[in-house]
Amino acid sequence: MAETALDGVKVVELCNLAAGPYCTKLMADLGAEVIKVEKPGVGDEARRRGPFLNGIPHLERSGLFLYLNTNKLGVTLNIETRKGKGLFKELIAGADILVEDNPPGMLADLGLGHEVLSELNPSLVMTSITPFGQTGPYKDHKAYPLNSFHSGAEGFITPTGDPFPDRPPLRVARYAGEYEVGIHSMLATLGALYYQRATGLGQQVDVSKQEVLIDINTYELLAYPYVGWFPNRSTVLNPLGGIMPAKDGYGHLAMYEEVQWDNLAKLMGNPEWTKEELFTNPDVRRQRSDEVQQHIREWTKQRTKYEIYHEGQKAGVATGAYQTPEEIMNSEQLNSRSFFVELDHPEVGRITYPTAPYRFSKTPWRGRRAAPLLGEHNEEIYHRRLGHSKEELARLRGLGII
Amino acid sequence: MGALSGVKILEFGMAVAGPHACKLLAFMGAEVIKVESIARLDMLRRAGVDAEKGAKIQALRPGEPLPPGVSVDTFPSNATQLNKLGVSLDLAQPEAVELAKRLVARSDVVVENFRARVMEEYGLDYAVLREITPGLIMLSTSLAGKTGPEREYLGYMEIFGAIGGVGHLTGYPDGPPTWIRFSMDTMSAVTAAGAIAAALIHKQRTGEGQYIDFSSYEGAACLIGDALLDYAMNRRNQSRQGNLDDFMAPHNCYRCQGDDEWVSIAIATDEEWEAFCNAIGNPGWTDDERFADAHSRWQNQEQMDIFIQEWTMNYTHYEVMDILQKAGVAAVPSFNSPEIWGDPHLDARGLTVIVDHPALGAQPVLSPPWKLSRTPAEITRHGTMLGEYNEYVFGDLLGLSREEISRLASKGVIR
Numbered sequence: 001m002a003e004t005a006l007d008g009v010k011v012v013e014l015c016n017l018a019a020g021p022y023c024t025k026l027m028a029d030l031g032a033e034v035i036k037v038e039k040p041g042v043g044d045e046a047r048r049r050g051p052f053l054n055g056i057p058h059l060e061r062s063g064l065f066l067y068l069n070t071n072k073l074g075v076t077l078n079i080e081t082r083k084g085k086g087l088f089k090e091l092i093a094g095a096d097i098l099v100e101d102n103p104p105g106m107l108a109d110l111g112l113g114h115e116v117l118s119e120l121n122p123s124l125v126m127t128s129i130t131p132f133g134q135t136g137p138y139k140d141h142k143a144y145p146l147n148s149f150h151s152g153a154e155g156f157i158t159p160t161g162d163p164f165p166d167r168p169p170l171r172v173a174r175y176a177g178e179y180e181v182g183i184h185s186m187l188a189t190l191g192a193l194y195y196q197r198a199t200g201l202g203q204q205v206d207v208s209k210q211e212v213l214i215d216i217n218t219y220e221l222l223a224y225p226y227v228g229w230f231p232n233r234s235t236v237l238n239p240l241g242g243i244m245p246a247k248d249g250y251g252h253l254a255m256y257e258e259v260q261w262d263n264l265a266k267l268m269g270n271p272e273w274t275k276e277e278l279f280t281n282p283d284v285r286r287q288r289s290d291e292v293q294q295h296i297r298e299w300t301k302q303r304t305k306y307e308i309y310h311e312g313q314k315a316g317v318a319t320g321a322y323q324t325p326e327e328i329m330n331s332e333q334l335n336s337r338s339f340f341v342e343l344d345h346p347e348v349g350r351i352t353y354p355t356a357p358y359r360f361s362k363t364p365w366r367g368r369r370a371a372p373l374l375g376e377h378n379e380e381i382y383h384r385r386l387g388h389s390k391e392e393l394a395r396l397r398g399l400g401i402i
Numbered sequence: 403m404g405a406l407s408g409v410k411i412l413e414f415g416m417a418v419a420g421p422h423a424c425k426l427l428a429f430m431g432a433e434v435i436k437v438e439s440i441a442r443l444d445m446l447r448r449a450g451v452d453a454e455k456g457a458k459i460q461a462l463r464p465g466e467p468l469p470p471g472v473s474v475d476t477f478p479s480n481a482t483q484l485n486k487l488g489v490s491l492d493l494a495q496p497e498a499v500e501l502a503k504r505l506v507a508r509s510d511v512v513v514e515n516f517r518a519r520v521m522e523e524y525g526l527d528y529a530v531l532r533e534i535t536p537g538l539i540m541l542s543t544s545l546a547g548k549t550g551p552e553r554e555y556l557g558y559m560e561i562f563g564a565i566g567g568v569g570h571l572t573g574y575p576d577g578p579p580t581w582i583r584f585s586m587d588t589m590s591a592v593t594a595a596g597a598i599a600a601a602l603i604h605k606q607r608t609g610e611g612q613y614i615d616f617s618s619y620e621g622a623a624c625l626i627g628d629a630l631l632d633y634a635m636n637r638r639n640q641s642r643q644g645n646l647d648d649f650m651a652p653h654n655c656y657r658c659q660g661d662d663e664w665v666s667i668a669i670a671t672d673e674e675w676e677a678f679c680n681a682i683g684n685p686g687w688t689d690d691e692r693f694a695d696a697h698s699r700w701q702n703q704e705q706m707d708i709f710i711q712e713w714t715m716n717y718t719h720y721e722v723m724d725i726l727q728k729a730g731v732a733a734v735p736s737f738n739s740p741e742i743w744g745d746p747h748l749d750a751r752g753l754t755v756i757v758d759h760p761a762l763g764a765q766p767v768l769s770p771p772w773k774l775s776r777t778p779a780e781i782t783r784h785g786t787m788l789g790e791y792n793e794y795v796f797g798d799l800l801g802l803s804r805e806e807i808s809r810l811a812s813k814g815v816i817r
Contacts, residue, residue, distance in 0.1 A: 005604040006554075030600045050405040050648045051632035051640075063631035131734075133773070138747040141727050144668035146645060146653055147734040148674035155666070156654070156738045159573045161581040167737045168655035169664050170645055171570035172582060176625040180585070183592050188772035188779075190599035191430040195777050197606050203776035211753060213740060215771040216592070219418065219478065219584035221739045225754075225766040226477050232662060242560075244583055250579055251665070254558040258443075274566050318556040320564035322579040325629045328567045328637040336550040339620055352634040357590075357620035358597045359547070361606055362612040 006365040021068040022182025028071035062349040074372025084096020133208030140294040149177035162233035192280020239289035239349035244300040251308030252320035265314040345370035404431015420515030422591035428485035429770040486767040518554040523532030549619035566622020584649030656714040664736040681729035
């Protein structure tokens with residue numbers, strides 16, 4: 001088996017739902033050993049969120065959980081018990097990284113705060129992901145993914161160019177904001193790991209979902225302090241191009257360079273109107289954008305979204321097609337790059353998963369296993385790894401500790 | 403000392419996807435040399451905002467000179483080139499390519515997001531560069547990756563969101579898909595930076611470098627991974643759902659006092675629902691059997707949302723947050739830009755800071771978005787200007803004499 005980028009990196013995860021689990025999933029997929037710690041009998045929140053196999057709720061059949069926990073080992077542990085705390089500390093003693101998403105102060109109240117854990121393991125990188133960070137007046141505020149998304153200011157401008165400006169601002173695609181937090185958390189955590197590998201020293205990484213979502217939205221926020229301008233949902237940054245109706249859905253036209261206008265005229269077969277100032281003069285074009293858009297729409301409406309996408313791109317125009325999940329899974333481009341893999345899972349069988357948006361030339365994406373069943377690796381970790389006897393495990397199971 | 407102190411990165415970046423990635427790594431202490439040229443200006447050096455019309459980009463045809471009086475120092479450029487060392491090389495000239503290669507020779511990482519084939523045309527593709535630096539990590543970020551039938555397609559942020567499925571899944575159920583803007587570019591940047599960090603860990607352990615082919619199309623598709631699994635498991639092809647959750651209700655944004663001010667409220671449990679009802683003074687409608695349990699609340703949320711908004715309209719979104727958070731209910735404003743720049747919590751966290759830019763003066767920018775306790779991520783320099791560090795990089799780092807640098811400048815190699 002080929003070596004992976006994060007071979008030998010040991011991670012403990014104490015997280016729920018999407019942001020934290022996505023952070024450690026990215027690391028597990030790159031080869032880190034991730035031990036996911038879940039509450040006995042209850043498990044990660046994501047197990048209770050759909051999409052479920054056949055739409056029927058089941059702890060082991062949530063598509064959200066399956067997506068977010070590939071390549072991880074799963075154990076159960078009640079860290080609120082004395083024995084549970086002891087086992088947690090044993091896990092931490094052998095770890096490089098702990099990723100947790102509990103409310104600020106909760107682990108410290110259990111006697112498992114950074115101070116205690118770093119004394120036990122001075123090289124530990126402890127990443128805490130919370131809605132508003134570990135400090136500041138909102139640190140104890142509660143936020144579900146919807147609230148966190150709107151705290152980062154992309155909600156206020158979503159949907160872009162809103163045809164219904166009186167309707168409420170929206171989140172972007174389901175859990176996208178949480179995944180963005182997960183990506184950012186991985187970056188900061190691996191930065192700290194790089195330092196740990198060089199010096200032996202661990203540290204605390206404080207990730208505020210709000211702040212990383214603000215970073216994701218940076219370029220929409222920047223203008224305000226300079227010219228007092230800020231976008232809302234009805235703002236259209238570029239009145240030319242954008243979403244275009246197609247015969248079978250929607251295409252997209254991104255027009256930023258003059259050469260793209262030249263190419264667009266050719267693509268449309270140089271109709272008369274493209275020879276007029278309306279088309280050839282950038283200032284006139286912008287002033288009379290409604291007319292220009294009308295002309296382009298008449299052309300796009302005669303075509304399918306894939307004709308707009310592929311023929312546009314081949315002509316040197318930055319076009320796109322609004323694709324559905326089904327179309328994405330059937331994409332020739334993605335499949336030619338092996339973007340999808342099939343993994344076996346005892347409860348949902350063999351299904352297709354997206355991998356990652358990068359191909360490393362030397363260290364591959366690790367398709368070792370699907371998400372763990374609740375407590376699947378208790379014996380592997382507590383017995384074979386930490387040396388607790390099977391009898392002891394049975395006793396702990398009886399007490400609801402694992 | 404930053405977490406990535408000692409890591410040397412060479413950036414051939416354009417706009418956001420490459421440059422924002424390098425900025426994040428520079429926040430953690432990596433040295434980033436940004437290679438650019440007046441002959442191939444970074445788009446952000448042409449981007450600004452018109453107070454009336456909003457964003458604008460000074461679009462140029464290839465080779466077209468910048469109009470007189472137009473500055474190449476802009477606030478988006480300042481914000482994106484923080485902590486970097488800018489050098490100017492016109493890579494269309496062989497001598498400039500040779501200098502770039504000498505910079506590669508002292509680098510750990512090369513990042514590029516030029517259009518397809520541009521690095522090859524310069525003679526700076528991975529096959530060449532890895533011979534110069536055997537342990538080199540090189541990352542290319544593009545619309546669809548460097549292989550496959552769409553490998554040469556042109557990409558901008560909004561195309562990523564469209565083909566990656568994020569646009570289709572965002573919007574009102576009865577409305578069109580959504581044109582997702584800059585977040586698709588920054589998402590690409592953050593993911594690329596994370597991939598580089600992972601490759602650095604591998605290199606640190608083994609000495610081995612590698613090539614990373616990043617696709618923004620796939621980056622966007624990963625953001626809808628759970629919807630892709632729904633299709634894989636059930637052949638269910640999801641579409642737009644507004645703010646609707648699979649089982650939580652209330653779960654929406656509600657209008658508040660003021661112009662276009664909104665608060666998001668999400669309730670998951672019966673305890674939270676009771677706390678919510680108490681906090682808003684138990685108006686009569688809360689006793690309605692249509693809202694008696696979680697399932698009925700979900701079924702009747704359209705009507706419930708109307709009642710909730712009748713209450714939120716009486717308060718500012720900050721007041722709603724205060725009232726409901728005190729009761730243990732998740733309520734957070736849908737913040738806009740002015741609020742981000744002046745929010746008391748973000749101020750206490752030090753999110754916004756002023757950097758002094760030699761050409762632009764005092765420039766408000768956003769701090770690094772994570773706090774590392776031992777090796778704080780920080781802003782150490784203003785956004786680099788075009789060629790600002792030519793003397794330091796070519797002179798001090800590469801050992802070129804002053805005369806040689808001015809000869810190259812007068813020949814237009816350094817420009």
